[in-house]
Amino acid sequence: MTTVADVSAAAERLWPLSGAEDWDAPGLLSGDPAATVSRIVLAVDAVADTVDEAVELGADLLLVHHPLLMRGVTTVAESTAKGALLSRLIRGGCALYSAHTNADIVASGTSARLAELLQLTYALPIVETAPGLGLGRVGALAEPTTLGALARQLAGILPPTATGVRVAGQFDRPVSRVALCGGAGDSLLGEPAVRSADVYITSDLRHHPASESVETARVAAGPALIDVSHWASEWLWLETAAAELRGELPGVDVIVSELRTDPWDFVVVQ
Known part of the structure; x- marks a missing residue:
């Protein structure tokens, strides 16, 4: 049985937190360390689309490159974007982990x-x-x-x-x-x-x-x-990260999200 704590330990071996910049905030953001993990989804960003995808795929952990709470917040109310994302993950039984500058x-x-x-x-x-x-x-x-x-x-x-x-x-x-x-x-x-x-x-x-x-x-x-x-x-790195996680966590299903989380939708060329 693989747990959130096991995934965190594997991530620490691959991307030691000691390598993160001082201003960064990688690591386990939410989730019970004792919870079982059978499926992980990888994405660059924790946004509504990737969070929904992870929950709908039955993932037990969403591993992202960019930390959701890299800067301090004073509320995680569901009337805020970050609060709504965290609530969706918690209700869906999906932990959230990030590997950022330590993975760079x-x-x-x-x-x-x-x-x-x-x-x-x-x-x-x-x-x-x-x-x-x-x-x-x-x-x-x-x-x-x-x-x-x-x-x-x-x-x-x-x-x-x-x-x-x-x-x-x-x-x-x-x-x-x-x-x-x-x-x-x-x-x-x-x-x-x-x-x-x-x-x-x-x-x-x-x-x-x-x-x-x-x-x-x-x-x-x-x-x-x-x-x-x-x-x-940075999306290019996800398949490498997925392969490394599969090696560290045999038996865990590791999926790379294909969703585009680039914020721009179209451009008008002059």
């Missing part, structure tokens, strides 16, 4: 998965937090290509979203060294490993940091930028 830094984490799909060679963390562990990845493409071709390759790898793939740089610019960070990565724009790459792939690039990076590259070299959906860049 491991050798098989979110950025490592994207680097693997791009077939980067000698991929290393952009910022190393321990030997072989750290934020982002930087490495070489197996074969040099152009910025436009790489963007199209990414569009084929990532699940489709309304915002697609945005690029800052010339379509035919040669690229061979790639830096990337799954999820929001503009905090790494100034890192030497990013500045020395031909292109930096990440999500949620804001106007001012992106503009400054582009202008800096004009006078002091620097990467082209590719901005992709936050959800899409």
Whole structure:
């Protein structure tokens, strides 16, 4: 018999909580540690659609990448979005667990998965937090290509979203060294490993940091930028996480949600 506590222990082995950033809040959020688990659903976000899916599939635990209560709340009343989600999970007998920045830094984490799909060679963390562990990845493409071709390759790898793939740089610019960070990565724009790459792939690039990076590259070299959906860049990791959980928890049914939880529904191109 596998319990919520057993799942938590397996997750701790795969994605140690000690690796989480200080501001983060991964781990077990709700559920009885002694409750039995026979089915787990994995998703990037705990939102109404994924919570409903987990309960309707009879899951005993929903494991998400993004913590639902990463910032403090003063109420979990069902008149609030987070309160309604937690109540739905509790009534459905489904625990909630998250693996966030502690899953980003491991050798098989979110950025490592994207680097693997791009077939980067000698991929290393952009910022190393321990030997072989750290934020982002930087490495070489197996074969040099152009910025436009790489963007199209990414569009084929990532699940489709309304915002697609945005690029800052010339379509035919040669690229061979790639830096990337799954999820929001503009905090790494100034890192030497990013500045020395031909292109930096990440999500949620804001106007001012992106503009400054582009202008800096004009006078002091620097990467082209590719901005992709936050959800899409991290959803790729779920199948890796599922495979690792199946190895740790034989006999437990582990399902990856196919639901899109990217918040954007459509875009109007001008």
